[in-house]
Amino acid sequence: MILDDLVIATKKRVERQRQLTSLSDLKKRVQHDVTRPGDEFMTALGKPGLSVIAEIKKASPSKGQITNSFDYLDIAKKYAEARVDAISVLTEPEYFKGSLDYLTKIAAQVKIPLLRKDFTISEYMIYQAKAARASAILLIVAILTQQQLEEYLKLADELGLAAIVETHDEKEVKQALQAGAQIIGVNNRNLKDFSVDLNNSLQLRKLVPENIVFVAESGIKTAQDLKILTNANVDAVLIGETLMRATDKKACLTNLLGEVKEDES
Numbered sequence: 001m002i003l004d005d006l007v008i009a010t011k012k013r014v015e016r017q018r019q020l021t022s023l024s025d026l027k028k029r030v031q032h033d034v035t036r037p038g039d040e041f042m043t044a045l046g047k048p049g050l051s052v053i054a055e056i057k058k059a060s061p062s063k064g065q066i067t068n069s070f071d072y073l074d075i076a077k078k079y080a081e082a083r084v085d086a087i088s089v090l091t092e093p094e095y096f097k098g099s100l101d102y103l104t105k106i107a108a109q110v111k112i113p114l115l116r117k118d119f120t121i122s123e124y125m126i127y128q129a130k131a132a133r134a135s136a137i138l139l140i141v142a143i144l145t146q147q148q149l150e151e152y153l154k155l156a157d158e159l160g161l162a163a164i165v166e167t168h169d170e171k172e173v174k175q176a177l178q179a180g181a182q183i184i185g186v187n188n189r190n191l192k193d194f195s196v197d198l199n200n201s202l203q204l205r206k207l208v209p210e211n212i213v214f215v216a217e218s219g220i221k222t223a224q225d226l227k228i229l230t231n232a233n234v235d236a237v238l239i240g241e242t243l244m245r246a247t248d249k250k251a252c253l254t255n256l257l258g259e260v261k262e263d264e265s
């Protein structure tokens with residue numbers, strides 16, 4: 001399965017990076033940083049009404065290269081102008097053509113909370129996220145042991161970072177709740193065959209208590225999709241490909257949110 005390949009590639013990448021910057025160097029770099037950007041991320045997602053996390057993603061294993069015009073800083077600025085609530089930045093280099101450097105550069109220019117979208121498999125990557133000025137990290141239940149999940153949630157909190165705990169089925173949602181996740185994401189994309197089903201979010205929404213932020217991820221394409229998710233009481237949506245392909249990102253967001261905003265006002 002693709003997730004196995006991603007984990008292998010990520011382990012190799014982290015090993016290479018450790019040779020350049022040791023964990024203790026990385027820790028030193030963030031030790032005086034007492035900011036808690038995760039709090040803003042939480043607030044942005046949990047506010048009344050539907051929140052939008054817009055993603056910056058050049059390529060993906062399911063679609064290959066998504067866009068030729070990949071000016072990530074310009075895209076981040078466009079998202080900010082369109083007043084999205086948070087931005088997700090892919091930092092996985094091999095399959096998603098991302099970079100941690102993109103995140104650092106975006107953080108220097110855009111004041112919106114940023115999610116480091118990657119396959120977090122070690123503490124090292126969480127310190128990296130903090131050093132790169134992310135507000136939140138992603139923890140994918142399918143690639144972590146329960147113990148890792150708990151440890152990484154604790155470390156993220158110690159560093160003032162929020163964490164989206166990503167799930168795909170009932171069992172994983174229960175594991176996420178058990179570990180104490182404050183934000184649970186449901187991926188509508190099945191990473192075994194890349195099929196997408198919005199119903200996955202709708203079904204699993206029922207298992208997550210109201211006081212936990214619920215994020216529907218992947219495959220969101222139309223205003224109708226957003227309306228259905230809003231009606232199901234989803235707190236936030238994560239939209240990648242649809243926005244990456246749109247030449248006018250602001251217009252695309254306005255269209256997508258059209259019906260939702262009308263209902264809220």
Ligand SMILES: O=P(O)(O)OC[C@@H](O)[C@@H](O)c1c[nH]c2ccccc12
Pocket residue numbers: 055057117118119166187217218219220238239240241242
């Ligand atoms: O491009 P989409 O279908 O709108 O999906 C965005 C996001 O949900 C997807 O990129 C994603 C969900 N979970 C992930 C984990 C790793 C990398 C990427 C992802």
